[in-house]
Amino acid sequence: MHRLEAHRITQAAFARFGDLIAASGAAPDLLINQGRCGRFHDLAALDIIGGRAGISLFQSETFQPPFRIEMLERHPLGSQAFIPLNGTPYLLIVAEDRGGVPAEMRAFTVAGDQAVNIHRDIWHGVLTPIGEGTALYAVIDRIGEGRNLQEHWFDAPLDVTFPA
Amino acid sequence: MHRLEAHRITQAAFARFGDLIAASGAAPDLLINQGRCGRFHDLAALDIIGGRAGISLFQSETFQPPFRIEMLERHPLGSQAFIPLNGTPYLLIVAEDRGGVPAEMRAFTVAGDQAVNIHRDIWHGVLTPIGEGTALYAVIDRIGEGRNLQEHWFDAPLDVTFPA
Numbered sequence: 414m415h416r417l418e419a420h421r422i423t424q425a426a427f428a429r430f431g432d433l434i435a436a437s438g439a440a441p442d443l444l445i446n447q448g449r450c451g452r453f454h455d456l457a458a459l460d461i462i463g464g465r466a467g468i469s470l471f472q473s474e475t476f477q478p479p480f481r482i483e484m485l486e487r488h489p490l491g492s493q494a495f496i497p498l499n500g501t502p503y504l505l506i507v508a509e510d511r512g513g514v515p516a517e518m519r520a521f522t523v524a525g526d527q528a529v530n531i532h533r534d535i536w537h538g539v540l541t542p543i544g545e546g547t548a549l550y551a552v553i554d555r556i557g558e559g560r561n562l563q564e565h566w567f568d569a570p571l572d573v574t575f576p577a
Numbered sequence: 578m579h580r581l582e583a584h585r586i587t588q589a590a591f592a593r594f595g596d597l598i599a600a601s602g603a604a605p606d607l608l609i610n611q612g613r614c615g616r617f618h619d620l621a622a623l624d625i626i627g628g629r630a631g632i633s634l635f636q637s638e639t640f641q642p643p644f645r646i647e648m649l650e651r652h653p654l655g656s657q658a659f660i661p662l663n664g665t666p667y668l669l670i671v672a673e674d675r676g677g678v679p680a681e682m683r684a685f686t687v688a689g690d691q692a693v694n695i696h697r698d699i700w701h702g703v704l705t706p707i708g709e710g711t712a713l714y715a716v717i718d719r720i721g722e723g724r725n726l727q728e729h730w731f732d733a734p735l736d737v738t739f740p741a
Contacts (some may be wrong), residue, residue: 436713446703450637455720457632466630468621468658468694468717470613472600473614478670495634496715499690510725526663528715530632533720540609551692553632553717556619 416572417482420503421522422529425523430507430535433456434494434528457553459531460492464557471550475501475542480573484566485515485536489543491555492504492533493524494539501548504573506538508533515565520573581646582669583684586693587680591685594671595700596621598658598692619715621694624656628721635714639665639706644737646670648730649679649700655719656697659704663713664689668737670702671695679729684737700729 417461420426422434436454441451484509500523508515515536519543522543523529530553531537540550542548584590588597592631598620607613623630649672661667664688672679679700687708695701695715705710719725 433716434634436631436634438647441636443634446637450635450704452716453634453636455631455633459592459630459632467619468598468623468692469619469659470598470600470617471609471614472605472617473610496632498660498662498692500664526668526713528632528662540614549690551598551715 415569417520417575418574418576419516419522420576422505422521422523422527424498427520427529430519431532432530434520434530455537458492459553460530460531460533461555462490463559464490464555464563466553467556469552469554473523473540473542473548475544475546475548480504480541482538482567482571483565484564484571485538486562486564487536488533488555488561489534489563490559490561492526492530494530494553496528496551497525498549498551501542504541504543505529508536510534510536579624579717580732580738581682581684581739582678583686585683585738586669586691590683591693593673595696596681596694598694619633620694621658621695622656623717625719626654627723628719630717631720633716633718635704635707635716637646637704637712637714639708639710644668644705644736646702646731646737648728648729649702650660650726651700652719652725653698653727654723654725658692658717659696660692661689662713662714662715665708667708668705668707669693672700674698674700680690
């Protein structure tokens with residue numbers, strides 16, 4: 414398969430790869446601040462081995478179609494959450510692992526007010542903001558020593574397509 | 578003191594209360610993704626006692642001046658980070674603790690692409706997005722049982738002013 418069709422992310426479709434952190438469509442778990450604020454509680458399974466969770470910023474170039482995927486990476490020691498800070502939507506490629514190789518690959522488009530938490534050991538593409546200018550994301554991931562990055566390069570690049 | 582002047586947040590002025598999580602003005606600690614993304618590494622001191630860090634969403638009403646502060650709260654069991662998800666700036670009131678009472682109170686305005694991590698036990702106002710519509714923030718704070726909220730109500734409300 415050298416083509417991969419991207420679809421709008423949903424909680425159901427993304428659940429096997431991670432957590433979609435979005436307020437849309439659900440009632441809050443708790444009302445706070447005298448009823449003026451809703452708390453959607455504990456939306457991501459942070460999973461950090463041999464280190465601690467921390468907050469970093471990723472400031473990235475933006476990208477435009479066509480999107481060509483040559484490599485996926487994964488983090489064996491921790492989950493990784495991406496929270497858009499300036500509203501830039503992004504393309505998210507994820508895959509499960511089958512004996513050290515990506516399998517069941519999926520492409521999702523994520524809105525600029527939606528965050529995701531990619532589970533530990535799930536293969537994913539590098540951060541791919543879609544649009545113009547510079548994009549900024551808060552990243553919640555593992556802070557610590559150790560080898561926490563594995564890469565898988567494809568024999569042939571993969572083209573991401575978008576349904577008409 | 579019944580008036581408090583708000584100023585644009587800076588790392589230096591906020592350091593005694595928490596961490597300003599912003600990319601502006603600094604070079605990244607690390608270039609990743611073949612040079613196309615800068616990582617500003619480990620910008621917040623997460624400090625969680627007797628629980629674990631988690632990601633929640635706060636969906637809040639917005640507010641317009643005049644701002645009147647009647648109460649500050651603090652969390653004795655954990656730090657609390659606010660990450661704007663739809664670009665809404667916010668007003669941040671913070672204070673140190675002196676024997677169970679807020680002291681050295683400060684008011685900051687924070688831009689919609691800046692996050693903050695309020696340190697454990699630092700007094701702060703409730704989330705106060707400035708503008709129109711509904712504001713959305715990712716919140717990184719303590720998930721767990723136990724009494725993690727204290728409130729301090731002022732005898733007289735405090736008016737926040739903005740320099741001309």
